[in-house]
Amino acid sequence: MRNKLAENIYYVGVNDRKTEMFENHMELPNGVSYNSYLIVDEQVALIDPVEPEFMAQYIFQIKRILGAREVDYLIVNHDEPDHSGSVGAVLREWPEVTVVGNAKTFAPLENFYGAIANKKIVAEGETLSLGNHTLQFFMAPMCHWPESMVTYEQTSKIIFTNDAFGGFGALNGGIFDDEVNLAFYEDDMRRYYANIVGKVAMMALKTIQKAQTLDIKMIAPSHGLIWRSNLQWVIDRYTAWSKQEAKEGVVIVYGSMYGNTGRMADIVARGVADAGVKEIKVYDVSKTETSFIFSDIWQYKGMILGACSHYGSIFPNMVGLLHEIGEYKPQNKVVGLFGGASWSGGGLKTLKENAEACKWNIVGEPVEVKGAPIREEDIEKLYNLGLEIGKAIK
Numbered sequence: 001m002r003n004k005l006a007e008n009i010y011y012v013g014v015n016d017r018k019t020e021m022f023e024n025h026m027e028l029p030n031g032v033s034y035n036s037y038l039i040v041d042e043q044v045a046l047i048d049p050v051e052p053e054f055m056a057q058y059i060f061q062i063k064r065i066l067g068a069r070e071v072d073y074l075i076v077n078h079d080e081p082d083h084s085g086s087v088g089a090v091l092r093e094w095p096e097v098t099v100v101g102n103a104k105t106f107a108p109l110e111n112f113y114g115a116i117a118n119k120k121i122v123a124e125g126e127t128l129s130l131g132n133h134t135l136q137f138f139m140a141p142m143c144h145w146p147e148s149m150v151t152y153e154q155t156s157k158i159i160f161t162n163d164a165f166g167g168f169g170a171l172n173g174g175i176f177d178d179e180v181n182l183a184f185y186e187d188d189m190r191r192y193y194a195n196i197v198g199k200v201a202m203m204a205l206k207t208i209q210k211a212q213t214l215d216i217k218m219i220a221p222s223h224g225l226i227w228r229s230n231l232q233w234v235i236d237r238y239t240a241w242s243k244q245e246a247k248e249g250v251v252i253v254y255g256s257m258y259g260n261t262g263r264m265a266d267i268v269a270r271g272v273a274d275a276g277v278k279e280i281k282v283y284d285v286s287k288t289e290t291s292f293i294f295s296d297i298w299q300y301k302g303m304i305l306g307a308c309s310h311y312g313s314i315f316p317n318m319v320g321l322l323h324e325i326g327e328y329k330p331q332n333k334v335v336g337l338f339g340g341a342s343w344s345g346g347g348l349k350t351l352k353e354n355a356e357a358c359k360w361n362i363v364g365e366p367v368e369v370k371g372a373p374i375r376e377e378d379i380e381k382l383y384n385l386g387l388e389i390g391k392a393i394k
C-alpha cells in the first residue's frame with residue numbers, strides 16, 4: 001500500500017462514512033477522515049490518534065508496520081475527542097508510551113481520559129529527536145482549541161497541522177492532493193473551515209503565517225487530504241477564508257411555515273438576479289442543515305435573511321443559524337432582511353435585533369409582509385430589496 005509520506009513516515013488514518021453528524025450537529029454526506037501518522041525511527045512516534053470507534057482498524061494498521069515494536073511517543077496536537085478519543089486505547093495497547101503535549105494539553109486530556117503516567121510537556125520551538133527524524137513543536141492557540149499546536153518534522157519537512165488545513169470528506173482511495181480531483185473536496189473543505197475554524201479565523205491566519213516561515217514540503221492535517229503538490233492551492237484558500245475575502249454572490253435564507261415567506265424569498269431573489277448577480281443560493285432553513293448554509297454565507301458578500309413569526313418572535317428553526325452567525329461574526333457582509341407576519345409579527349423584529357447586536361451592514365429597507373406576498377406594493381418592496389442588495393455587492 002502506498003501510504004508513505006516520506007521515508008519511514010506513514011499515513012495510518014481511518015475513514016468515517018458512518019457518522020451522520022460531525023460533532024453531532026453537522027451533516028457528513030461525504031464522510032470525514034481522521035488522519036494519523038506514524039514515524040518509525042530509533043524511537044517510534046504516533047501523531048494524533050483517531051476516533052475511538054476505529055480502534056481495531058487503527059491498531060491493526062500501526063502493528064502491520066511496526067510488528068512487535070512499541071510506540072514510544074504519542075503526539076497530541078489537539079485534545080478534541082475526534083482525535084484524542086483513542087488516547088486511552090493507545091495507552092492500553094502500549095502502556096509505556098510517553099504522551100507529548102504542551103502546557104495546556106494535559107488538564108483537558110486527563111479530564112477526558114483520566115491520569116496519564118508518562119507525559120512530556122513541550123514549549124514553542126522545542127524539538128524532540130527520534131533518531132534520524134526530529135520533531136519540532138509550534139503552538140497554534142485557538143486553531144482550534146487553546147492547546148492546539150502543530151508538529152514539524154525537520155528531515156522530511158512535513159508539517160502535521162491537525163485541524164488547520166483540514167476538510168470534511170472521507171478519503172476515497174487518494175490520500176494525497178495530486179491523486180484526486182480537488183474540486184470534489186473544495187466545498188467540503190470550506191464548510192469544514194467556516195463551521196469549525198471560522199470563529200477563530202484570525203488565529204487560523206496566524207497559524208498559516210507561522211507555518212509559512214518554515215520550509216515546508218508537505219502539509220499533513222488530521223482531516224482530509226495530505227498536501228504535497230498543491231500547497232499553494234490550499235494555503236491560498238485557507239488564507240482567503242481567514243481574511244474573509246467574500247465573493248460576489250448572495251445567500252438568501254428563509255424560515256417559512258406555510259410557504260409564504262418562501263414566496264417572498266423568491267421575489268427578493270429575482271431582484272438580486274436583475275442586478276446582474278449570478279451566484280445566488282436560496283435556502284429553506286428547515287430543509288438544509290445549518291453548516292451548508294453557513295459555508296455559503298462565509299464565501300459570499302450578500303446575506304439576506306427572511307423569517308416568519310412564531311408567537312411574537314421568530315420561527316424557531318431560524319434561531320440556530322442566527323446563533324451561529326452571531327457567534328462566528330462573518331465580516332464584510334451586505335445584509336438584507338425581510339419577514340412574514342400573521343397574527344403576531346416578530347420574525348422581522350427578531351432579525352432586526354440580531355442585526356443591531358451584530359452590527360450588520362443593513363442595505364435596503366427591511367420588508368415585513370402580512371400574510372402572503374399578494375399586494376403589488378409588497379411585491380415591489382421585496383423585489384427592490386433584492387435589487388438594492390444585488391447592486392450593493394456588484
Ligand SMILES: [Fe+2]
Pocket residue numbers: 078080144145163
Ligand atoms: Fe478540533
Ligand SMILES: [Fe+2]
Pocket residue numbers: 080082083162163222223
Ligand atoms: Fe478535528
